[in-house]
Amino acid sequence: MLDMRNLTKVFNPGTPNEVRAVQDVDLILEDGAFVAIIGTNGSGKSTLLNAVAGTFFVDAGAIFLDGTDITRWPEHRRARLLGRVFQNPFSGTSPNLTIAENLALAARRGLPRGLSWALSAKIKEELRARVRQLNMGLEDRMDNIIGSLSGGQRQALTLLMATWLKPRLLLLDEHTAALDPKSAEQVISLTEAIVTRDRLTTLMVTHSMHQAANLGDQLIMMHRGRIIQEFKGAEKQRIRVDDLLARFEEVRRADQLDETAAEMLERTYV
Amino acid sequence: MTLLIGALTLGFILSLLALGVFISFRIFSFPDITADGSSTLGAAVAAALIVKGANPLIATAAGFAAGFVAGATTGTLATKFKINGLLSGILVMTSLYSVNLHIMGRSNVPLLGQDTLASYAQSIGTHVLGGRTSLNIGGWEVSTVDASVLVLTFLAIVLAGLVLFAFFQTNLGTAMRATGDNSQMIRALGVNDENMIILGLAVSNGLIALAGAFLAQYQGFADVQMGIGMVVWGLASVIIGEALVGTHQLGLTICGAVMGSVLFRLLVAIALRVGLNPNDLKLITAVFVFVALILPSLMRKLRSRRSGLSYARHAESHQGI
Numbered sequence: 352m353l354d355m356r357n358l359t360k361v362f363n364p365g366t367p368n369e370v371r372a373v374q375d376v377d378l379i380l381e382d383g384a385f386v387a388i389i390g391t392n393g394s395g396k397s398t399l400l401n402a403v404a405g406t407f408f409v410d411a412g413a414i415f416l417d418g419t420d421i422t423r424w425p426e427h428r429r430a431r432l433l434g435r436v437f438q439n440p441f442s443g444t445s446p447n448l449t450i451a452e453n454l455a456l457a458a459r460r461g462l463p464r465g466l467s468w469a470l471s472a473k474i475k476e477e478l479r480a481r482v483r484q485l486n487m488g489l490e491d492r493m494d495n496i497i498g499s500l501s502g503g504q505r506q507a508l509t510l511l512m513a514t515w516l517k518p519r520l521l522l523l524d525e526h527t528a529a530l531d532p533k534s535a536e537q538v539i540s541l542t543e544a545i546v547t548r549d550r551l552t553t554l555m556v557t558h559s560m561h562q563a564a565n566l567g568d569q570l571i572m573m574h575r576g577r578i579i580q581e582f583k584g585a586e587k588q589r590i591r592v593d594d595l596l597a598r599f600e601e602v603r604r605a606d607q608l609d610e611t612a613a614e615m616l617e618r619t620y621v
Numbered sequence: 622m623t624l625l626i627g628a629l630t631l632g633f634i635l636s637l638l639a640l641g642v643f644i645s646f647r648i649f650s651f652p653d654i655t656a657d658g659s660s661t662l663g664a665a666v667a668a669a670l671i672v673k674g675a676n677p678l679i680a681t682a683a684g685f686a687a688g689f690v691a692g693a694t695t696g697t698l699a700t701k702f703k704i705n706g707l708l709s710g711i712l713v714m715t716s717l718y719s720v721n722l723h724i725m726g727r728s729n730v731p732l733l734g735q736d737t738l739a740s741y742a743q744s745i746g747t748h749v750l751g752g753r754t755s756l757n758i759g760g761w762e763v764s765t766v767d768a769s770v771l772v773l774t775f776l777a778i779v780l781a782g783l784v785l786f787a788f789f790q791t792n793l794g795t796a797m798r799a800t801g802d803n804s805q806m807i808r809a810l811g812v813n814d815e816n817m818i819i820l821g822l823a824v825s826n827g828l829i830a831l832a833g834a835f836l837a838q839y840q841g842f843a844d845v846q847m848g849i850g851m852v853v854w855g856l857a858s859v860i861i862g863e864a865l866v867g868t869h870q871l872g873l874t875i876c877g878a879v880m881g882s883v884l885f886r887l888l889v890a891i892a893l894r895v896g897l898n899p900n901d902l903k904l905i906t907a908v909f910v911f912v913a914l915i916l917p918s919l920m921r922k923l924r925s926r927r928s929g930l931s932y933a934r935h936a937e938s939h940q941g942i
Contacts, residue, residue: 425813426808427808427811427812427813427814428811430808430809430810430812433809435809437809442803442805443806444803444806445803445806445807446803447798447869448798448799448802452798452799455792455795456795456796456810457810459792459811460810460811461810462811464791464792464796465791465792465793466788466792467792468791469794470790496869
């Protein structure tokens with residue numbers, strides 16, 4: 352389904368601020384897989400997601416979606432196949448447009464936009480019906496501007512918008528990190544419900560060990576721009592938060608030794 | 622009375638300018654100063670065609686089209702070539718000065734005695750009123766020419782406002798508004814935001830050129846200098862309009878821009894009447910826009926300082942204990 356080959360992305364190359372955000376990453380997602388990516392700060396997990404979304408072009412490697420090479424597709428062209436929810440709840444919606452207008456924009460994701468009414472009577476009814484399923488009472492506030500809603504409500508709507516037209520791949524970028532615990536819980540259960548109902552192939556970056564352990568059927572750990580561990584199938588289902596913490600502690604310890612010291616130790620003892 | 626009607630007519634004509642500035646500055650937050658050139662461009666194209674004997678309606682439409690192309694050029698420089706938005710506008714505006722001179726062939730084209738939209742309005746008005754050359758409104762003697770030009774200008778602006786209002790509620794128009802509001806989101810929904818900006822600036826400058834074409838036919842000439850200061854005038858109208866309607870609802874903001882333009886022209890007419898030096902007009906307008914821009918943050922600072930003072934006093938009294 353999604354096939355990433357030898358992806359590399361370097362920010363600010365050739366300057367003192369050079370960051371090798373993603374280094375030579377290979378990753379394959381099966382159709383219908385729900386993959387969680389976890390990693391330390393600066394491990395490249397969000398960079399990897401944004402590389403798929405097309406926020407920037409990668410420096411090396413290729414990205415295939417359903418066998419099509421999308422490596423050089425601009426962001427708006429990839430949007431036809433992708434649904435996206437961002438970390439910042441303000442990023443996924445247009446604050447000065449109404450709830451209905453925002454949803455109407457999402458209902459035509461990747462489709463040509465002409466001079467027909469954005470809010471015809473027919474689409475308005477459909478919008479209301481699907482917003483009612485959120486159980487947030489927003490169906491009675493369809494003509495309010497989205498800027499007047501809370502972060503949790505906006506993130507729930509962004510999720511609804513991202514999946515309005517069934518995407519080939521759903522990209523979630525720490526989409527509950529900026530929410531209060533209760534809203535985060537709501538958005539996560541909504542995510543689970545939608546992903547299960549539509550059998551969406553999903554790539555989710557998360558900061559939460561809890562989410563990483565309990566959600567999805569595949570888990571990827573990243574560190575310093577590389578994938579350091581991958582759990583699949585039964586192994587993934589056995590994983591607990593403590594196992595993840597222990598693995599990160601190991602990584603942290605290894606980090607305290609620089610590369611030359613590690614090499615020397617290896618030569619001496621191995 | 623003639624003065625009032627003149628100010629109203631000018632206000633309605635320049636409300637097209639205000640609507641154009643509203644699109645670039647408010648919808649896209651794009652500081653587009655192409656307007657200084659594109660308003661003259663609209664006047665130049667319309668005047669040159671009218672002098673050549675073209676139908677004034679077609680000449681006016683051509684003025685709109687020319688402004689549309691100018692706006693698209695600015696948009697292309699800013700998006701496809703990644704040139705700073707302000708600089709893109711300056712480049713196009715500067716080159717338009719030469720273009721306008723070429724179109725007109727000299728720096729000023731008089732339209733006296735030509736068939737223009739104004740003379741059309743006059744003949745329609747005379748026809749409707751059965752040949753009278755003046756009419757009586759509340760005790761004031763108003764010439765048929767002035768009245769009919771005002772009424773037809775008003776109708777044209779209402780039509781333009783309605784078309785714009787409708788356009789911004791289509792799928793395309795909604796996507797355009799969202800582009801200015803949150804470009805990341807609209808890209809994620811599959812819209813090429815660069816094309817939206819190009820199209821938006823094209824429509825904006827088309828409207829501004831239309832204002833120029835109307836203005837040339839109303840005042841009876843096109844002049845290569847007539848566009849200087851247009852951006853600031855438009856911005857002043859938009860700001861006054863926002864103060865008048867005080868909301869971000871689309872229909873009201875469009876009405877507000879038109880009302881702001883008319884009110885602005887009335888204020889200018891009154892100021893000139895009481896003895897303001899016309900040479901100072903642009904300076905005073907610029908100062909007005911400056912004040913209107915800094916006023917909100919100034920108010921906030923003042924308020925926070927006042928609460929800061931009360932906090933200091935509070936702390937002092939505690940120390941006393």
